[in-house]
Amino acid sequence: MMEEDEPSSLPLGWLSDYFWIFVLGTIARVRGYAFLQNMFPRQIYAGSLLSDSPRHPKLCPPGTNASKVKLSPVLGVPSNSLYAQPVNFKKRHEAPTSSKTKLNSLFIDNYASNDLVNILASPGCVSESSFPWSYIPLTPLHAITSWLKHMLWILLRPVPWHYPVQSHKDILDSETMRIAYGKATQQKIVSDELTVVSKYDHSMHLREAKDILLQMASSTSVFLIRVAAVVVNKIFRHSLSGIYARRCQLSELQCLEEANPDTPIVYLPLHRSHLDYILLTYLLYIRGMRAPQVAAGDNLNIPVFGRLLRGLGGFFIRRKIDQRRSSAESSSSDERDFIYRGILQEFICESLSQGYPLEFYLEGGRSRNGRTLPAKAGLLSVLIHAYQRGLIPDAIIVPVAFTYDRLIDGNFVAEQCGSQKTKESFGHALRSIWRTVTAHFGTVRIEFGQHFNLKCFLLSNAEKFGLDPAKEFIRDGYTAQNEGTLTSCASSSTASLLSASHTDVNSMSRLTLDLAFVVLREANRSLAVSAPNLLSFLMATKFRHGCEESDLIGAMRVLCAQLTSPCKRKTLTFDDVHVENLRQLCRYSTSLLPHLISYSNGRYSVSTSVESLIELNYSCGPVMEALVGESVLAAVLSEELRKMSVVSGEEMDSIEVCWETVEKGALALATILQNEFIQFQPADECKSVIEEAKRSLIEWDIMESRDHSILYRRDRYSLQSISDLKASIAPLIEGYSAIANDLAHILGSSHNICDRCLQRELLTGMQSKAKMDRFEYPEACAKDTMLNFLKVLRKSGVLELKKAVRDLGSQRPERESLDEQTCHAERCPAKNSKTPVQMSQIAAGGMEKLTDLRMFLETFKSPLIVI
Numbered sequence: 001m002m003e004e005d006e007p008s009s010l011p012l013g014w015l016s017d018y019f020w021i022f023v024l025g026t027i028a029r030v031r032g033y034a035f036l037q038n039m040f041p042r043q044i045y046a047g048s049l050l051s052d053s054p055r056h057p058k059l060c061p062p063g064t065n066a067s068k069v070k071l072s073p074v075l076g077v078p079s080n081s082l083y084a085q086p087v088n089f090k091k092r093h094e095a096p097t098s099s100k101t102k103l104n105s106l107f108i109d110n111y112a113s114n115d116l117v118n119i120l121a122s123p124g125c126v127s128e129s130s131f132p133w134s135y136i137p138l139t140p141l142h143a144i145t146s147w148l149k150h151m152l153w154i155l156l157r158p159v160p161w162h163y164p165v166q167s168h169k170d171i172l173d174s175e176t177m178r179i180a181y182g183k184a185t186q187q188k189i190v191s192d193e194l195t196v197v198s199k200y201d202h203s204m205h206l207r208e209a210k211d212i213l214l215q216m217a218s219s220t221s222v223f224l225i226r227v228a229a230v231v232v233n234k235i236f237r238h239s240l241s242g243i244y245a246r247r248c249q250l251s252e253l254q255c256l257e258e259a260n261p262d263t264p265i266v267y268l269p270l271h272r273s274h275l276d277y278i279l280l281t282y283l284l285y286i287r288g289m290r291a292p293q294v295a296a297g298d299n300l301n302i303p304v305f306g307r308l309l310r311g312l313g314g315f316f317i318r319r320k321i322d323q324r325r326s327s328a329e330s331s332s333s334d335e336r337d338f339i340y341r342g343i344l345q346e347f348i349c350e351s352l353s354q355g356y357p358l359e360f361y362l363e364g365g366r367s368r369n370g371r372t373l374p375a376k377a378g379l380l381s382v383l384i385h386a387y388q389r390g391l392i393p394d395a396i397i398v399p400v401a402f403t404y405d406r407l408i409d410g411n412f413v414a415e416q417c418g419s420q421k422t423k424e425s426f427g428h429a430l431r432s433i434w435r436t437v438t439a440h441f442g443t444v445r446i447e448f449g450q451h452f453n454l455k456c457f458l459l460s461n462a463e464k465f466g467l468d469p470a471k472e473f474i475r476d477g478y479t480a481q482n483e484g485t486l487t488s489c490a491s492s493s494t495a496s497l498l499s500a501s502h503t504d505v506n507s508m509s510r511l512t513l514d515l516a517f518v519v520l521r522e523a524n525r526s527l528a529v530s531a532p533n534l535l536s537f538l539m540a541t542k543f544r545h546g547c548e549e550s551d552l553i554g555a556m557r558v559l560c561a562q563l564t565s566p567c568k569r570k571t572l573t574f575d576d577v578h579v580e581n582l583r584q585l586c587r588y589s590t591s592l593l594p595h596l597i598s599y600s601n602g603r604y605s606v607s608t609s610v611e612s613l614i615e616l617n618y619s620c621g622p623v624m625e626a627l628v629g630e631s632v633l634a635a636v637l638s639e640e641l642r643k644m645s646v647v648s649g650e651e652m653d654s655i656e657v658c659w660e661t662v663e664k665g666a667l668a669l670a671t672i673l674q675n676e677f678i679q680f681q682p683a684d685e686c687k688s689v690i691e692e693a694k695r696s697l698i699e700w701d702i703m704e705s706r707d708h709s710i711l712y713r714r715d716r717y718s719l720q721s722i723s724d725l726k727a728s729i730a731p732l733i734e735g736y737s738a739i740a741n742d743l744a745h746i747l748g749s750s751h752n753i754c755d756r757c758l759q760r761e762l763l764t765g766m767q768s769k770a771k772m773d774r775f776e777y778p779e780a781c782a783k784d785t786m787l788n789f790l791k792v793l794r795k796s797g798v799l800e801l802k803k804a805v806r807d808l809g810s811q812r813p814e815r816e817s818l819d820e821q822t823c824h825a826e827r828c829p830a831k832n833s834k835t836p837v838q839m840s841q842i843a844a845g846g847m848e849k850l851t852d853l854r855m856f857l858e859t860f861k862s863p864l865i866v867i
């Protein structure tokens with residue numbers, strides 16, 4: 001496979017190194033070194049300058065003398081080639097520090113293992129063995145030719161598949177659309193109280209369908225993908241040190257695609273950055289695989305870029321499928337946009353049946369808190385439906401996860417502090433590109449989770465949800481008769497966008513959701529943890545008040561050992577966990593997050609502004625998720641220990657706690673935190689997560705297992721570990737507790753408040769408390785924390801939402817028409833508009849539940865005294 005990838009297979013033999021070396025070697029002898037060096041500035045990195053061995057470059061960390069030896073202008077030479085710079089270059093290239101200074105190759109040793117491949121570098125880039133170093137002066141020219149070859153290598157990658165053009169006519173005339181037109185007509189009859197439908201109505205639906213399809217459809221162009229791949233490579237080699245993927249996973253995917261040409265691959269990545277879909281398409285193109293069609297929110301359909309994305313495989317979908325709907329809560333059949341749903345379903349089914357791979361983001365958008373979001377199952381239901389209809393023989397589901405050392409999209413702090421999301425626009429896109437080109441973001445790691453077959457999943461899980469696998473998922477059972485029931489609301493085998501509301505089709509929708517959770521959990525499991533993640537986690541929990549470097553390195557070693565232990569098996573983006581390497585990684589991570597963490601005189605410290613802490617919390621995400629079970633268990637355990645010490649009133653060497661009590665407390669806390677962590681969804685998964693956490697704590701020697709209890713030694717290590725683990729969820733507990741208190745206050749005095757006002761009041765309340773230093777963890781004042789807790793309150797029957805429809809068409813004054821549903825908030829934006837509002841109020845018996853919840857959360861706030 002690799003030989004095939006070599007750029008020497010290009011029709012560019014005459015550009016070979018040796019040809020140029022021969023021609024220019026002669027010139028060099030005549031004109032001398034200086035001339036060539038001035039002509040071709042070269043790219044040399046601080047780390048590699050100190051290297052005298054290409055395999056083991058001796059790298060210099062930032063802050064030391066050597067890091068002041070910086071780059072000259074960037075030519076875009078693959079960083080691998082820099083290994084070979086001879087030591088004596090050091091003196092000649094002491095250039096001043098610039099913002100372009102990269103630590104690019106600083107940690108290349110951490111990544112360049114045999115198992116990993118950097119998809120930014122072509123396999124044939126210069127290596128020591130293939131280049132005669134006696135011709136060192138010609139390196140710049142060599143760099144240009146090898147750069148050219150690299151670009152051509154990317155541009156001329158073999159494309160294994162012709163991308164078929166999708167026939168709009170077939171979609172518009174399909175059986176599904178016929179049903180959709182019928183349903184839309186019925187809807188019109190009911191809403192307009194008509195008795196007859198004119199021909200005009202039918203052609204109106206057809207026109208509407210055509211418009212929707214035009215807005216939605218992609219038109220993949222191989223030429224555009226080729227050009228985009230070159231541009232992507234060029235841009236990201238400036239701003240990233242590397243994009244690493246596992247060789248074995250890539251080969252496996254390639255084999256999978258080659259072996260199953262008729263079975264579409266469905267990529268389901270976690271969504272962290274706009275880079276996700278760019279890198280995935282780039283990677284697949286570079287490896288000679290089919291580029292997928294990617295579901296993009298229609299907010300990205302902006303001038304110029306919208307067209308470009310279409311050509312690169314993007315198709316545009318609404319973020320809210322029924323825009324006519326006034327709220328997500330109502331799902332009466334009247335408000336469903338059947339034509340849109342029909343087109344979306346048919347478009348996806350048609351692409352899948354033509355063999356296009358599909359990519360979409362189950363979370364429905366980028367995570368704002370660094371953790372995995374709950375799934376939205378609409379598109380997944382279309383996939384299952386396409387299989388049920390026999391349009392595809394099966395589908396290969398591939399969970400994907402990206403780890404960024406530093407997020408290119410900026411951060412989500414403003415949104416978390418209550419600002420509106422910035423609307424995508426042409427200018428915004430240009431600014432983002434500029435930011436990307438002019439800054440450095442470390443490395444990206446792509447991990448593919450364990451792939452599986454859709455058919456296999458459905459057949460083996462159907463019974464769990466009371467479905468008959470033979471009836472539902474044996475393709476041959478699908479007949480035109482079933483098609484009839486597609487829209488008849490009766491059959492459970494119709495989990496599609498056009499079928500009965502998924503709230504009615506319980507078993508099927510639960511199975512679909514289960515599939516979504518399996519994918520998200522698998523992607524989450526495979527997510528690699530980077531050094532900045534680890535550093536952020538430690539600085540946000542254990543070392544909030546700063547620490548000595550040696551303490552940090554010690555804690556990081558323990559954390560790495562815990563995460564890679566047999567019970568966790570997390571992947572780290574680096575292999576070497578020796579002290580010196582960890583020291584370098586910490587400094588490197590600090591250089592990527594300078595506004596959050598600083599290092600001076602051997603001490604690390606954290607910026608304590610609310611904004612910084614929120615951003616730091618984002619960066620902790622993957623570690624928090626990996627340890628969430630242990631953290632919940634630690635919180636409950638520490639409360640039990642505190643209670644026991646109070647009761648006994650004496651210091652004991654060890655304490656035995658009843659496991660059942662601890663487990664019960666942990667499950668209750670996990671249920672409250674279920675919207676924060678995908679690990680606790682669905683609720684019946686919580687128990688296994690807590691069981692697994694128990695095993696981890698035992699394996700890490702923090703506690704011991706007895707028959708029905710756990711033995712806990714009161715030594716410094718155990719107490720400190722419990723306290724550290726608890727600290728990772730402490731901001732959430734503090735946030736929830738503050739919201740519960742404020743809510744009792746707000747809804748106690750004003751019984752009705754529109755939901756938006758409630759959210760705003762809660763957030764501003766928390767923010768003003770944070771300003772007055774009333775929070776131990778100010779990052780608790782994040783919008784997502786508040787929204788997630790409100791969801792919990794609604795689910796547990798504390799709060800209820802009521803829709804208030806304002807009838808402003810009448811002549812009555814607005815206040816009267818609102819009746820008792822008036823929002824009492826002073827600044828209610830909906831007060832003077834016709835917007836229907838959601839009113840939040842305490843449900844019957846909700847106040848008591850809220851009080852219980854407040855008391856429960858309060859118990860976890862008391863700190864554990866570490867002896």
Ligand SMILES: CCCCCCCCCCCCCCCC(=O)SCCNC(=O)CCNC(=O)[C@H](O)C(C)(C)COP(=O)(O)OP(=O)(O)OC[C@H]1O[C@@H](n2cnc3c(N)ncnc32)[C@H](O)[C@@H]1OP(=O)(O)O
Nearest residue numbers: 281296297314320321364377378379381497501502509512
């Ligand atoms: C070479 C280098 C360069 C490469 C350069 C590449 C560039 C390449 C292109 C760019 C590409 C950009 C990519 C950006 C990335 C995003 O923009 S991410 C955002 C867009 N994507 C997504 O959101 C995908 C996931 N979301 C979904 O699937 C959502 O369900 C939908 C379809 C958007 C609808 O969401 P919604 O309106 O909130 O409604 P939801 O409650 O989910 O349900 C809608 C219907 O789905 C069905 N449904 C939902 N849940 C279920 C269930 N459990 N069971 C059965 N049916 C269900 C039902 O029919 C339901 O209707 P009702 O029963 O409620 O009436």
